[in-house]
Amino acid sequence: MTADNHLIVISVGNTRTQIASVQGDACGAPTSVDNSDLAGAVSRVVELWGQRAEGATGSILMADVNQPMATRLASAITGQLSEEVYRIGEDVPIPMMVQLDPETLTGMDRLLNALAAWESVRQACIVVDAGTAVTVDFIDGEGTFHGGAIAPGANLQLKSLHDHTDALPEIEFRKPQPGAFGKSTSEAMVLGVYAGIRGMVWRLVEQYAGEYGAYPMVIATGGDAEALFGDDELIDRIVPNLTLIGIAACARHALAGDASEAGDDSPSA
Numbered sequence: 001m002t003a004d005n006h007l008i009v010i011s012v013g014n015t016r017t018q019i020a021s022v023q024g025d026a027c028g029a030p031t032s033v034d035n036s037d038l039a040g041a042v043s044r045v046v047e048l049w050g051q052r053a054e055g056a057t058g059s060i061l062m063a064d065v066n067q068p069m070a071t072r073l074a075s076a077i078t079g080q081l082s083e084e085v086y087r088i089g090e091d092v093p094i095p096m097m098v099q100l101d102p103e104t105l106t107g108m109d110r111l112l113n114a115l116a117a118w119e120s121v122r123q124a125c126i127v128v129d130a131g132t133a134v135t136v137d138f139i140d141g142e143g144t145f146h147g148g149a150i151a152p153g154a155n156l157q158l159k160s161l162h163d164h165t166d167a168l169p170e171i172e173f174r175k176p177q178p179g180a181f182g183k184s185t186s187e188a189m190v191l192g193v194y195a196g197i198r199g200m201v202w203r204l205v206e207q208y209a210g211e212y213g214a215y216p217m218v219i220a221t222g223g224d225a226e227a228l229f230g231d232d233e234l235i236d237r238i239v240p241n242l243t244l245i246g247i248a249a250c251a252r253h254a255l256a257g258d259a260s261e262a263g264d265d266s267p268s269a
Contacts, residue, residue, distance in 0.1 A: 005059070005255070006052040008045055009247040010085075011109065012064035012073060014132040016223065017041050020241060021048045022248040030241045032223070035069050042076045049081055063088035063108050063247050088112070088250055095253045097144040106147070110137055112246030114145045116239075117219045119249055126208055127242070128201055128229070130222035132156060136204045140212065149204050154224050157193045175227040197228055205234060 007022040012035070019041065020030040028048075033041040045060065052058050060077060062085050064070030074085040086092050089108055096115045100106065113127045114137055124141040128134070130153060137148035152160065154173035162170040171186045173193060182188030209215045220229045221242035229235040239245070 006056045007058065007248055007251055008048050008060045009244045009251075010041075010045065010060070010062040010073070011112075011243040011247065012062065012066050012070040013109070014066050017069070017073065018241065018244055019044050019048065020244045021051065022244075022251075027241055027245050027248055030244055035066065038069075038072060038076060041073055042080055045077050046080055049083070058083075059086060059251065060084070061086045061088060061092060061247050061251055063112055063243065065107050065109050086251075088247055092250050092254045094246075094250055097142070099144050099146050104147075106145075107135075109243050110135055110148075111145060112250070113137070113221060113242045114139045114246075115249050116242045116246035118143045120239075120245075121217050121219075124212060124214060124216040126205055126216050126218045128218065128220040128222075128225070128235070129242075130154070130197070130220065130224040130228050134197055134200070134222075136201055136208075138208045138212070138216065141214075148208070149200075151197070151200060153222075154193050154197060154228070157196070158189060161189055173224060173227065175230075194228065198232060201229075202234055 009020055009022055011018045015035055017033050017035055018030040019033065021028045031044050033044060049058065060083055062070055062074055074087070077085050088094060094111045094115060096111050098106070109129065113129055117125050117127045118139050125139050127137045132153045134151045134153050135148060138146045140146060158171055158173055161168045168189060169186055171189060174190060176182065176191040176194050177187055182191040205218055217236045218234055219242070220235045220238045221240060225238050225240065229238060
């Protein structure tokens with residue numbers, strides 16, 4: 001990747017899409033767009049694409065865990081800009097070693113988060129992604145992804161409580177009010193989900209550390225990471241745009257020819 005190469009990186013999640021520009025090693029602040037707002041996502045990509053310096057080269061890269069939405073978005077972007085959207089995993093490989101059961105299909109976001117975390121710290125680490133689902137994944141000191149745990153995210157848990165009971169209200173997740181006890185039904189629900197996720201992460205981190213024989217660095221990401229872990233001493237750092245950084249890392253490896261499986265369709269500088 002040359003210094004003047006301008007990347008637009010897009011991560012299509014289950015409910016929201018993140019979009020950012022990358023110049024050199026710097027990833028800009030992401031824009032988060034609800035997946036129901038296809039036009040808004042396209043508009044933001046077009047806006048960022050138009051901010052390229054005169055004469056700068058560029059590529060648009062997309063990763064997804066929601067293929068139907070990603071396909072619609074890629075088609076709409078190409079229609080607007082007449083530029084190809086390179087898909088991570090199809091056009092651009094993820095240069096991440098894995099130690100998993102054969103035939104396991106791991107979510108692309110988990111691998112991208114692992115790649116970004118590993119390249120940032122270059123030591124054993126745990127990535128906690130708190131979004132629609134909560135994933136807690138382990139990467140060893142050699143940069144190998146070992147998998148981890150998947151649980152329902154905060155809003156999914158709250159929705160389930162509402163959908164499967166007669167009396168519990170429909171609420172959105174937020175950080176609980178200070179105090180040991182939830183003083184209302186909604187506060188009790190939020191507190192239960194909040195404590196449950198934090199306790200699960202603590203338990204899993206201890207389990208991974210025991211298996212590995214050392215205590216890894218813990219990095220959190222995802223839309224609920226700040227509300228869940230902003231004051232948690234277990235978490236070493238919160239990186240909201242970790243998946244986008246992972247997409248940019250894939251592009252950097254492909255452009256440098258580091259990924260042997262990268263084909264002729266990989267983006268060029």
